[in-house]
Amino acid sequence: MVNTDTQYSNSLNDLQQQALKCAIQEGLPVDPRPYQVLANLIGSTEEAVIQCIEQWIDSGLIKRFGLVVKHHNLGYHANAMVVWNIPDNMVDEVGERIKQSGLVTLCYRRPRRMPDWNYNLFCMIHGKDRDQVLSQLDQLIAECDLTMVERNVLFSYKQFKQCGGRFHQQHPTQPTAPIELSTLNTVEHQNSTQKVARHG
Amino acid sequence: MADRQMIDHLSQQILDHYQKGFPLSPTPYKDMADALAVSEQEVIDCVSALQQADIVSRVGPVFNHKKAGASTLAAISVPEDKLSEVAELVNEFKEVNHNYAREHAYNLWFVVTASDEQHLEQTLWSIRKKTGYPILNLPMEKAYHIDLGFKLNWS
Numbered sequence: 001m002v003n004t005d006t007q008y009s010n011s012l013n014d015l016q017q018q019a020l021k022c023a024i025q026e027g028l029p030v031d032p033r034p035y036q037v038l039a040n041l042i043g044s045t046e047e048a049v050i051q052c053i054e055q056w057i058d059s060g061l062i063k064r065f066g067l068v069v070k071h072h073n074l075g076y077h078a079n080a081m082v083v084w085n086i087p088d089n090m091v092d093e094v095g096e097r098i099k100q101s102g103l104v105t106l107c108y109r110r111p112r113r114m115p116d117w118n119y120n121l122f123c124m125i126h127g128k129d130r131d132q133v134l135s136q137l138d139q140l141i142a143e144c145d146l147t148m149v150e151r152n153v154l155f156s157y158k159q160f161k162q163c164g165g166r167f168h169q170q171h172p173t174q175p176t177a178p179i180e181l182s183t184l185n186t187v188e189h190q191n192s193t194q195k196v197a198r199h200g
Numbered sequence: 201m202a203d204r205q206m207i208d209h210l211s212q213q214i215l216d217h218y219q220k221g222f223p224l225s226p227t228p229y230k231d232m233a234d235a236l237a238v239s240e241q242e243v244i245d246c247v248s249a250l251q252q253a254d255i256v257s258r259v260g261p262v263f264n265h266k267k268a269g270a271s272t273l274a275a276i277s278v279p280e281d282k283l284s285e286v287a288e289l290v291n292e293f294k295e296v297n298h299n300y301a302r303e304h305a306y307n308l309w310f311v312v313t314a315s316d317e318q319h320l321e322q323t324l325w326s327i328r329k330k331t332g333y334p335i336l337n338l339p340m341e342k343a344y345h346i347d348l349g350f351k352l353n354w355s
Contacts, residue, residue: 021268024261027257027258028260030244032227033227035224050226053224056261060267061263062261063263064262064347066220066259066349067214067215067219067250067259068256068257068259068262069219069255069349070256070257074215081302092342095342096344098345099345107343107344108341108343108344110341111338111339116306117306117336117338124347152304154309155303156309158287158301159301160284160288160291160299160301161291162299163257163297
């Protein structure tokens with residue numbers, strides 16, 4: 001027996017929440033009333049859908065809600081993962097400083113894996129080309145007083161896959177052709193002290 | 201391939217302002233239109249065009265992997281001439297959502313996302329078995345700065 005009170009109440013049950021997560025992780029429908037379309041899909045109201053998403057944002061389950069941009073297709077061809085070996089008792093302080101600089105896209109602490117991997121702090125720097133990323137890195141080192149810190153710079157040179165994380169699997173991911181990232185940048189950067197990967 | 205020069209002013213404004221804080225009102229595109237002093241239809245057309253051009257992959261949430269499930273950053277060290285082959289094996293896992301070649305002895309870097317820790321561990325084990333290479337497993341311990349969208353430079 002269908003309980004209409006539940007169906008039209010302003011909170012979603014667990015099944016509806018799961019269904020909503022599945023639906024929105026693939027992106028909102030491009031429609032003047034996207035939340036109404038979602039409500040129809042999961043058998044609820046537009047208001048309840050909006051409230052539920054608001055709660056997920058407030059609780060931090062959703063980090064951000066908006067347009068997800070493919071940097072590479074906007075001309076941002078270079079990205080480097082910069083990894084640092086920071087003394088454990090200083091990593092929080094340095095992480096905060098790096099965040100404050102506004103020069104990185106993200107900054108995380110991760111575990112060391114000795115003896116192969118001695119780095120405990122990670123950040124990403126995006127730029128239009130390799131030189132721009134390296135100059136941002138120089139700025140970061142100066143601003144955050146990181147000159148003496150052991151580091152490594154891992155530029156990406158090929159993208160094999162990029163899509164949103166899927167926690168609720170419904171569709172198999174489509175295979176895509178790999179994207180060459182640094183065909184232009186390697187040529188421009190022959191004098192750099194950074195090791196330049198050559199391929200293809 | 202789209203280029204920055206081809207991006208019109210409205211697209212720039214939308215990309216600058218709505219990578220986060222997409223309106224949670226019954227008519228989000230109307231709200232955006234009012235804020236940008238254009239029509240609702242223009243905003244909808246513009247967002248559709250950005251998606252068509254593959255500049256915007258979707259409009260929606262970026263979930264906190266730690267809260268929404270389990271995820272990790274993983275790396276494998278692969279001989280360069282085997283890289284594409286191994287990358288394809290890794291890509292076959294639907295739990296893998298990012299996969300890049302990077303300049304290091306650990307040259308293949310990918311993000312694995314699963315519904316829970318157990319599923320994550322199983323997936324890493326399966327990738328190890330399928331590729332034959334040991335995996336460097338680097339789960340996030342603390343976020344100092346999370347990706348809140350990308351500051352674009354239009355100059």
